[in-house]
Amino acid sequence: MTDAVTLAAHDVRWEADGRMIIDGVTLAAEPNRILGLIGPNGSGKSSLLRLLCRLRKVASGVVTLDGADIAGLPRRDLARRLAFVEQQATTDVHLTVCDVVRLGRTPHRSAFASWNAADEQAVEAALTRVGLAERHHQPWHTLSGGERQRVHIARALAQDPRELILDEPTNHLDIRHQLSILALIRRLGLTCIVALHDLNLASLFCDRIGVLHEGRLVACGAPAKVLTPELIRRVFEVEVRICEGTGGHRHVEYVVDHQQGDSR
Numbered sequence: 001m002t003d004a005v006t007l008a009a010h011d012v013r014w015e016a017d018g019r020m021i022i023d024g025v026t027l028a029a030e031p032n033r034i035l036g037l038i039g040p041n042g043s044g045k046s047s048l049l050r051l052l053c054r055l056r057k058v059a060s061g062v063v064t065l066d067g068a069d070i071a072g073l074p075r076r077d078l079a080r081r082l083a084f085v086e087q088q089a090t091t092d093v094h095l096t097v098c099d100v101v102r103l104g105r106t107p108h109r110s111a112f113a114s115w116n117a118a119d120e121q122a123v124e125a126a127l128t129r130v131g132l133a134e135r136h137h138q139p140w141h142t143l144s145g146g147e148r149q150r151v152h153i154a155r156a157l158a159q160d161p162r163e164l165i166l167d168e169p170t171n172h173l174d175i176r177h178q179l180s181i182l183a184l185i186r187r188l189g190l191t192c193i194v195a196l197h198d199l200n201l202a203s204l205f206c207d208r209i210g211v212l213h214e215g216r217l218v219a220c221g222a223p224a225k226v227l228t229p230e231l232i233r234r235v236f237e238v239e240v241r242i243c244e245g246t247g248g249h250r251h252v253e254y255v256v257d258h259q260q261g262d263s264r
């Protein structure tokens, strides 16, 4: 483990219903870089992300932030450092867009402090960054799925974190917004760990990719190193060709037999 590590898991295990879901995962986020997490449905991506931000307690192993066990950090200190955008975050239907984003300021405010200009500015900036500055007062329940996703990202940005963890942030987004949200995440320059299903988006936007398979980390490294036909066949059970894509990024092309209807 190098010094240049912010958030890291060391031989982390977690089980549910007597089944090992996360099985001895060791990985580290590099400061100001994006670590993508890929893997088939049920491979443990969400579970691992929840362990990394202490929404679940590890059964064994340790998660550290700047070398300190996160289990010992005060909740508020952790929330000032680390924001989590969940896959299907539920939100009280009576809130407006602005109310939801304001929740991101909670860790920065003391119990009796009034709402101040810095809080307001953080909320404004976050909404502008996700392209929803004009939707301040729109009731939450009237938003589309993609707009809700962007509001949740704005809420995380208003939290002003140094570490940002995102579980499938492109869910529900059309292709333009998938690209713009991932480009935004890159521009933020934060330390990010992001679960993604789309291998090409992972290849385009992540500095490194970790691959989960049945709760184990089976590969972790630069996209060009990790995204090989052999690994994708073993983990995802599909046939692919890897081509040279834009800007030297690997492009994954699925080999589909239209007679068979699948790629095997």
Ligand SMILES: Nc1ncnc2c1ncn2[C@@H]1O[C@H](COP(=O)(O)OP(=O)(O)OP(=O)(O)O)[C@@H](O)[C@H]1O
Binding pocket: 016, 017, 021, 039, 040, 041, 042, 043, 044, 045, 046, 047, 048
């Ligand atoms: N609280 C729980 N109780 C029992 N099983 C659980 C619990 N949480 C997760 N699991 C199981 O752990 C496995 C991993 O789930 P997880 O949501 O982490 O996978 P994932 O890689 O994020 O999947 P997806 O790509 O479908 O979102 C699944 O089989 C899931 O059913």
